[in-house]
Amino acid sequence: MTGKQAYSYTILRYVHDVVSGEALNVGVVVHMSASQEVRMRTNKTIGRLRGAFPDLDRRAFVSAMEAVDRSFRTVAGRLTTEFRLDGISDARSLALAVLPADDSALQWSSAGAGFTDDPARTFEELYERYVARYAAGTVNRRTDEEIWRPVRDGLAKRGIDAPFGSKTVAGAHDRIEFGRALKNGRWHAYEPLSMDLADADRIKDKARRWRGHLAAVAEGTSEQVDLHFLLGRPQNAMLNDAYETAKAILQHAPFAKEVVDEDNVDDLVASIEQEYRDRPS
Numbered sequence: 001m002t003g004k005q006a007y008s009y010t011i012l013r014y015v016h017d018v019v020s021g022e023a024l025n026v027g028v029v030v031h032m033s034a035s036q037e038v039r040m041r042t043n044k045t046i047g048r049l050r051g052a053f054p055d056l057d058r059r060a061f062v063s064a065m066e067a068v069d070r071s072f073r074t075v076a077g078r079l080t081t082e083f084r085l086d087g088i089s090d091a092r093s094l095a096l097a098v099l100p101a102d103d104s105a106l107q108w109s110s111a112g113a114g115f116t117d118d119p120a121r122t123f124e125e126l127y128e129r130y131v132a133r134y135a136a137g138t139v140n141r142r143t144d145e146e147i148w149r150p151v152r153d154g155l156a157k158r159g160i161d162a163p164f165g166s167k168t169v170a171g172a173h174d175r176i177e178f179g180r181a182l183k184n185g186r187w188h189a190y191e192p193l194s195m196d197l198a199d200a201d202r203i204k205d206k207a208r209r210w211r212g213h214l215a216a217v218a219e220g221t222s223e224q225v226d227l228h229f230l231l232g233r234p235q236n237a238m239l240n241d242a243y244e245t246a247k248a249i250l251q252h253a254p255f256a257k258e259v260v261d262e263d264n265v266d267d268l269v270a271s272i273e274q275e276y277r278d279r280p281s
Contacts, residue, residue, distance in 0.1 A: 004115040008090035011109040016053045031091035039123045147232035148192035154269035172220025187225045194232040200242035207246035211253040218254035226257040
């Protein structure tokens with residue numbers, strides 16, 4: 001690592017809806033641990049935010065972002081002058097000194113870290129990766145229904161009119177309804193999940209929410225359901241690691257019999273056809 005410096009970074013996210021997790025990245029902070037050098041940039045472009053969130057309060061958003069910028073310049077200035085501030089050890093702790101964690105719409109991501117021999121270039125690369133690439137406009141993300149479409153079309157081409165119905169599974173404390181279920185001796189449920197999301201956190205969070213919900217339902221139920229997940233990949237290849245993590249999370253979820261990549265949709269179609277043809281007459 002000769003000639004390289006350790007750095008950390010955190011992403012500023014605008015969380016429009018805490019419950020659904022709908023969010024967009026709007027800034028990045030990079031902190032060099034040895035030199036205490038700090039770089040920060042935000043993007044206040046309203047167009048892309050309005051495209052994603054039509055009910056966005058423009059004035060409130062811009063005001064909040066400007067307040068973050070002002071506070072950051074103050075804290076970063078003190079860090080440069082005093083060299084060290086108590087409690088500041090990485091980009092996230094610095095960011096939290098500017099904007100503490102609360103229930104507001106602006107939130108910091110967990111800290112990332114690495115080594116670089118060119119801090120300026122690394123900062124630009126991080127900004128491009130997490131913020132700028134989405135600034136030109138709203139990216140068309142695929143929905144769960146769009147991930148399911150090749151299955152529907154594949155079954156139609158095979159002349160299979162599978163009688164999918166809903167199946168509710170109730171546990172001691174929670175319940176879940178599977179919208180595409182087929183019974184052949186036992187229940188099989190099929191859930192398409194689009195992981196074509198804007199960032200790694202949202203991809204993993206979607207998998208965590210599903211696993212957590214299934215775990216809650218599994219407590220106190222005697223129902224037997226084979227759950228088949230069909231996953232759609234993110235368009236951004238840089239999010240493939242997060243996609244693989246999400247897939248691993250789901251593979252260990254209660255009821256999960258298999259997690260199928262959309263590249264293998266033909267195998268899933270063939271499996272559904274077999275289940276359909278094997279049903280008792």
